[in-house]
Amino acid sequence: MFGKKANKVLLHQSGRSYIGESMQLEGDMYSPGAVDVAGLVKGNIQVGEMIIFETGSVRGSLHSVKVNINGHVEGHIIGEEVILGKQAV
DSSP: OHHHHHHSOOOOOOSEEEEOTTOEEESOEEEEEEEEESSEEESOEEEEEEEEOTTOEEESOEEEEEEEESSEEESOEEEEEEEEOTTOO
16 A cells, blocks of 8 residues: 555655746745746745746845846845846846
8 A cells, every 4th residue: 555655756856946927926935945936926035046037027125145037026136146137127
């Protein structure tokens, strides 16, 4: 009974969180890890690393060690390394 579950292939976790295109998150967010945003986040964010994709949008302050912005950010950005892509707004 339990042996069959052990044989199933489990998805490998990359350690990155993902907010998909169809997802909207409201509220402040904290994560010491990495977060990728393709949807909408309304609130202040403090993360270790963030990628905002072309479809992604953040409305609030963003504090991150490293952030790669290809989408839209409306608020203050504080980071050691901030990369703006050609689609960044």
